[in-house]
Amino acid sequence: MQRQVIVFAFDGVRLMDVAAPLEVFATAARDTGAYTVRVCTPGGRDVITSTGLRIVADLSAEQAEREQRLDDGAVRTAGAGRSDVTLIVPGPADLDTFRKEPALVDQVARLAAGAQRVAAVCTGAFALAAAGLLRGRRATTHWEHAAELAHRHPDVRVTPDAIHVQDGKVLTSAGVTAGIDVCLAMVEQDHGPEAARRVARDLVVFLQRPGGQSQFSAASRTIATAHPVVRPLLDAIAADPASDHSPQALAGQAGVSARHLSRLFREETGSTPAAYVETMRLEAARMLLERGESVTSAARRSGLGSDETLRRTFARHLGTTPSAYAARFRSTRPVVPHVPTIDSGAPL
Known part of the structure; x- marks a missing residue:
């Protein structure tokens, strides 16, 4: 099966959150020939990452939606095989991006509707939660924002220490480089552990890194209380x-x-x-x-x-x-x- 990987990018997205999935799946594509990897953006316009680097879109989010609808139509009318779509939603540097731009959340919801698998990198989990994709599911995000995810979305069962979590067709991951981990997990699901090991060796990373993300967090902050006792x-x-x-x-x-x-x-x-x-x-x-x-x-x-x-x-x-x-x-x-x-x- 030819697998389509769509990475949804937008202004203010963290560069590594976009680059990590692209690198993993592009490497896997060279090895297996089974992935087509593309970046889509709102309106198909260039977007500026949080580092200031400009990303040029392969297609617009709207075009990606149309392709999914056409694919669904072909399956219904001719019984043609469906091309498996994985949607990856990276996170922004500004945690309030999805609150300030609800259109991005709507776009994620529409893209996810036509995807067989959805993954979030880092704070991309906030977009999935806002779109209702994490309702009743286990999920994780960057250690620094896990409590905020649980507070904003009490219908999500947040697992704060996990490097990545899968619940059904939805995967979420911890901060930034954990995008590599969750994408390696998807390659392993698709093509087995040896294919994932080859990608990990090429990228010089752990296939499965030891421990949880607590080991990467900063020292605990002093509790903010003025209680006299x-x-x-x-x-x-x-x-x-x-x-x-x-x-x-x-x-x-x-x-x-x-x-x-x-x-x-x-x-x-x-x-x-x-x-x-x-x-x-x-x-x-x-x-x-x-x-x-x-x-x-x-x-x-x-x-x-x-x-x-x-x-x-x-x-x-x-x-x-x-x-x-x-x-x-x-x-x-x-x-x-x-x-x-x-x-x-x-x-x-």
């Missing part, structure tokens, strides 16, 4: 996460019962005292590892205590190990594997 405790935990911050110790410091403190924490932070302390200790451990501390030192100085506790905490929250995290985030210097070098004088 909770605020001093949050500051104390952030200042010295390795101190004794058991629920009993915190309650004693605040002069309230442990039960009352637990209620206040839930109201002000959405978390229990113990869970909040663990989160802050994890953030401290991450920062220590990024600065070059050993696993043992990071465990001790963050308050998590032992190497084993640190490993369990990393596995539970980040889906990776402290050593793997440190290797990936400590430095931009490449890790050179111990493999034989190529002798330029040797015959090929």
Whole structure:
């Protein structure tokens, strides 16, 4: 089956959100010959990405809709085979783009109606949600905007830590480069894991990257609360996460019962005292590892205590190990594997 991949671009779209799907499917097309990859835009006009780079359309969104209608008509009247269409909706740099330009959401809805599969990259999930395509479905988006997606669209079951999520014919992905991950997943669905591995090798990326997107997020922001009991405790935990911050110790410091403190924490932070302390200790451990501390030192100085506790905490929250995290985030210097070098004088 010849598969059509349509990437919908618009003014303000993030360049990488467009480029990643194009690169994956164009590479897969060279390997399999089974994809036609095109960019469509509103009215077929050139669009300016968030970086300022101009993208020239292959066709207008309206033309893409007409092609889908003609294809449907051919199937009904002549029984001809349908060309499988995958619609990819990239995200904008400005989260409010789809609110400011509802016509874009309408366009996405019309294009999606004729597609057999729909995928969003990063904040493109907001367009799918606004178009009703995520109603009752699991979805994800960039870690920084996952809570906002859940707030704006309570009918969507947001999975904040996933690199990508598929629910039925709809796929959503985390921020920017996760567009590569979700497109590799689609290539694997279409042509099997070996085809996807060949594309991943060509692009020098993971076929399936380890861990979830929490490992890529910035350190947790301080909870915005001015509560006279909770605020001093949050500051104390952030200042010295390795101190004794058991629920009993915190309650004693605040002069309230442990039960009352637990209620206040839930109201002000959405978390229990113990869970909040663990989160802050994890953030401290991450920062220590990024600065070059050993696993043992990071465990001790963050308050998590032992190497084993640190490993369990990393596995539970980040889906990776402290050593793997440190290797990936400590430095931009490449890790050179111990493999034989190529002798330029040797015959090929």
